[in-house]
Amino acid sequence: MKYLFTIFAVLTAVLLSYGLYQALVVAPTEQTMGEVQRIFYYHVPSAWAAFCLFFVNLVASIWYMVRRNRKADALALAAAEVGVVFCTIVLVTGPLWARPVWGIWWTWDLRLTLTLVLWLIYVAYLILRKFSTSGQTPVIAAVLAIFGALDVPLVYFSIWFFRTQHPQPVVGGGGSIDPRMLHAFFINLIAFSCFGALVCWSRYRFEMAHRDVEDRQALESIMEAGASR
């Protein structure tokens, strides 16, 4: 198990370096957007990693509600935390890219707004976990994760219709893509998936170790109290 983690970490590092080389050196400069377009190789894979991690959080939360497995809860927490970090990267790199290309930092377009709402829901999730004083934090957090997931399609449809009512600046555009660009993109997509999984995995291991220590300390203090009586 320990070796597996190390091997995975090395593999991720190699993939990330190769992806960086591909994105910055090999991939050609985009004609209209210029060098700034290279942020795309990090922006989209981060979004992908964030959405995958939020999905892992949902599955782990449901798993916890059904089985009351404490590993599932630790996984849900790890996935939500790392997912919020990746989602923040998306929300920061997005405006950095949008400003020179679209001339605006932000637009309330479907994808942007959906990402922002997801980020808000998961930040609320983390605050709830942080502020909860009961021993049943996992249950309450899992319930909130399920509510958040139910909300996503409604958010999607409401913003989609809101946007069709109010005209928007034209975002995106067609054109053919250089195969080297696609190559760099897919390498980074795989690398970021591995990276997200790796960080989530180590956060999960840390959380489990942390809980073991807490349990042991609690047990020790009980035993000491018993011995002193």
Place this chain on the structure above:
Amino acid sequence: MSSDGLTRATLIKDLRLEWRSKDAINSMLFFALLVVVIFSFAFDPTAEESRQIAGGLVWVAFLFAAVVALNQTWARELRNQVLDAYRVSPAPPNSLFLAKALGNFIFVTVLEALMTPLFIVFYNLRALGPAWQLPIVAVLGTWALVVNGTFFAAMSLRTRSREIMLPLLLFPISIPALLAMVEATTSILTGEYSAKFWIVLLVAYDLLFTMASLLLFSFVLHAE
């Protein structure tokens, strides 16, 4: 006692408590009034502008005011360990939840009924679209706020600084409902487009989250 009877008993108890103390309704009313006045100063709209922004103003004022009532929902039951008594009693948790949600629904509806004339006066409002749809939007929108609010208020009971926890949980989840209420109200007031899609969305939201709350409430009630 049957589950209907339990719902009715809890609801009547809450209404009687509110009738005698008038805590929630008074604080909600004054709070909403302040929001109306402050918005009016902040934006200083003309009649045409206020028709465009009134949907947003009304619902933001009601949302903020509703949080005041929602925060009091369960806090009352913590005193004298009433909530613990509910937990150990064989009473179905859902009838308790329904009673609380209905109680909040009545409080917020009364607030809306009292505040709407004020809004009309202060902002010189007149609906250009089909005004008969407004009560439908109000009922659906209020239930959307109240069903999730009652649920999240129960969730935030066991947290530090729970008064602030409720809006932190409620607002992000309520975004689609809030968008639907605001857009439906604006479309009816301006008469520029149909409110049909938004009403359907509100119905979907209400159904989905009422079912989810009823399915998951027992977990939240028994989480100690």
